[in-house]
Amino acid sequence: MADSTEVRELVYLVTGGCGFLGEHVVRMLLQREPRLLELRVFDLHLGAWLEELKTGPVQVTAIQGDVTQAHEVAAAVAGAHVVIHTAGLVDVFGRASPETIYEVNVQGTKNVIEACVQTGTRFLVYTSSMEVVGPNIKGHHFYRGNEDTPYEAVHRHPYPCSKAQAERLVLEANGRKVHGGLPLVTCALRPTGIYGEGHQIMRDFYHQGLRLGGRLFRTIPASVEHGRVYVGNVAWMHVLVARELQQRAALMGGQVYFCYDQSPYKSYEDFNMEFLGPCGLRLVETRPLVPYWLLMLLAALNALLQWLLRPLLLYAPLLNPYTLAVANTAFTVNTDKARRHFGYEPLFSWEDSRTRTIRWVQAMEGSAR
Numbered sequence: 001m002a003d004s005t006e007v008r009e010l011v012y013l014v015t016g017g018c019g020f021l022g023e024h025v026v027r028m029l030l031q032r033e034p035r036l037l038e039l040r041v042f043d044l045h046l047g048a049w050l051e052e053l054k055t056g057p058v059q060v061t062a063i064q065g066d067v068t069q070a071h072e073v074a075a076a077v078a079g080a081h082v083v084i085h086t087a088g089l090v091d092v093f094g095r096a097s098p099e100t101i102y103e104v105n106v107q108g109t110k111n112v113i114e115a116c117v118q119t120g121t122r123f124l125v126y127t128s129s130m131e132v133v134g135p136n137i138k139g140h141h142f143y144r145g146n147e148d149t150p151y152e153a154v155h156r157h158p159y160p161c162s163k164a165q166a167e168r169l170v171l172e173a174n175g176r177k178v179h180g181g182l183p184l185v186t187c188a189l190r191p192t193g194i195y196g197e198g199h200q201i202m203r204d205f206y207h208q209g210l211r212l213g214g215r216l217f218r219t220i221p222a223s224v225e226h227g228r229v230y231v232g233n234v235a236w237m238h239v240l241v242a243r244e245l246q247q248r249a250a251l252m253g254g255q256v257y258f259c260y261d262q263s264p265y266k267s268y269e270d271f272n273m274e275f276l277g278p279c280g281l282r283l284v285e286t287r288p289l290v291p292y293w294l295l296m297l298l299a300a301l302n303a304l305l306q307w308l309l310r311p312l313l314l315y316a317p318l319l320n321p322y323t324l325a326v327a328n329t330a331f332t333v334n335t336d337k338a339r340r341h342f343g344y345e346p347l348f349s350w351e352d353s354r355t356r357t358i359r360w361v362q363a364m365e366g367s368a369r
């Protein structure tokens, strides 16, 4: 909470501040960063909700801009003390071309780093992803691992490849001299699958369930654990890391941290049912209805259809070979690195996270109840 004894003097910039995670980071900063003087929210598409934030004690500056445009980024970064770079193209469904994904995720990150160097901004927090590690193309399971767990991180899909490249750039930039001669301090946060208010894929599953008469059909065995973390806790971790990076540069600079909380280890679908169940949906079958080989075939067919139809229309269903492989490979984390390095404790308990997410699903139009 804002402490009235603290002096407001810091300027923060959040790129992608109108996205699913970005909005939570913006709101969390306003609630929990008492030294904030100005908050710049940079995004390709600005949300109307920003207007309501402009009446508080912090100056909220909305900047419509594109991270792929170096001059726009430099103008937004100039004078900021801290940059939280969450902007990214999150696409595992083939909606955008690989070139566009690289342009936004890699070139956009380069632009942010160079802007910090040129303008003298010293602290950069990058929103990376668990996908930088895995699941890899071999489908190796990563079972309750931590930041030091050996794992063959080999990818082919543009999204994880671009996130891995961008993360590397951010970490390599740690220690570079910025304008004025002081060193840049960077670190990267790697959320697992984020859920919570505003989660588009949860929305999609909910509406799919409604279309199917209140049912969803199991596709992945319940035993395949999938890492999930509540958006409020991911946002809180960003706020904390940005604050502590300024005090503990030697320890935290150049480090990566998985984002974690007390969300239970479950399969992707069973986890979603924690929220969709109380909203009237049910998951049919204790075992997958369709055999895995058939799912693979359907996924390959979807990929083929996407390619064939591309000149005419965008066909981008949830099921494709990549999403199937990710959903069917266990990837969960068990770590306390963030607690050890900067005192992170989740702000929201599992019960809170669950209740908040259920309320949000219930508030969606056409609740199944």
Ligand SMILES: NC(=O)c1ccc[n+]([C@@H]2O[C@H](COP(=O)([O-])OP(=O)(O)OC[C@H]3O[C@@H](n4cnc5c(N)ncnc54)[C@H](O)[C@@H]3O)[C@@H](O)[C@H]2O)c1
Pocket (backbone or CB within 6 Å): 015, 016, 017, 018, 019, 020, 021, 022, 042, 043, 044, 045, 065, 066, 067, 068, 085, 086, 087, 088, 089, 090, 104, 108, 127, 128, 129, 130, 163, 190, 191, 192, 193, 194, 195
């Ligand atoms: N959603 C997840 O489960 C998840 C998990 C791990 C990491 N992440 C990472 O978290 C970050 C935020 O993801 P999200 O789920 O909130 O996605 P999102 O799509 O909701 O938000 C991304 C934001 O970036 C903005 N953006 C995209 N291209 C831009 C550009 N060229 N210039 C400026 N802004 C641009 C979008 O307009 C959007 O507001 C991403 O970097 C993503 O890789 C997400």
Ligand SMILES: CC(C)CCC[C@@H](C)[C@H]1CC[C@H]2[C@@H]3[C@H](O)C=C4C[C@@H](O)CC[C@]4(C)[C@H]3CC[C@]12C
Pocket (backbone or CB within 6 Å): 090, 092, 128, 129, 130, 131, 192, 193, 194, 201, 219, 220, 268, 318, 319, 322, 323, 324, 326, 327
């Ligand atoms: C039809 C089914 C077989 C598959 C449906 C689920 C599928 C769309 C889900 C499963 C796992 C999801 C990914 C996972 O939660 C983690 C991330 C990391 C993040 O950086 C971006 C989103 C992503 C890739 C999720 C996308 C949706 C996935 C693949």
